[in-house]
Amino acid sequence: MVAGLLLLSVVIACRSSSPSEEKCTGEVTYEGKTYTGGPTKTAEDAQRFACNNYCLEADPEFDAHYGIWLESPKGEAAGRPPKKEAIYKDKDLLDYLTKDCANKCVARVKDGKLKGETKCP
Numbered sequence: 001m002v003a004g005l006l007l008l009s010v011v012i013a014c015r016s017s018s019p020s021e022e023k024c025t026g027e028v029t030y031e032g033k034t035y036t037g038g039p040t041k042t043a044e045d046a047q048r049f050a051c052n053n054y055c056l057e058a059d060p061e062f063d064a065h066y067g068i069w070l071e072s073p074k075g076e077a078a079g080r081p082p083k084k085e086a087i088y089k090d091k092d093l094l095d096y097l098t099k100d101c102a103n104k105c106v107a108r109v110k111d112g113k114l115k116g117e118t119k120c121p
Helices: 002-016 043-058 060-071 073-077 083-089 091-111
Strands: 024-030 033-040 115-119
Touching: 024 043, 033 043, 043 060, 043 083, 043 091, 043 115, 060 073, 060 083, 060 091, 083 091, 091 115
Parallel strands: none
Antiparallel strands: 024 033, 024 115
């Protein structure tokens, strides 16, 4: 009985932060293609997620890092996976994407050097 009540309280707690609160979306446009992020609770997170997608799909520096990793012993041992899989097989590659590249992207959007926007209705 106690376990059932505990489980019910966890379900209710999880429901209280429903996805309906996540309404912000972000975009980065590069060479005519738009990369999106969200929905999230904040505009900052939405922009960062859009930048993560841009970095994964179109950033030349991330492509270079991925190419080097792919030819390395780590990349070969991982079976030379595509980028979307590789970031989950190598922490350094994931960190470069979500920290270094995403931070540069967010800064470039703020400076107007890269087209991007967020919307929080």
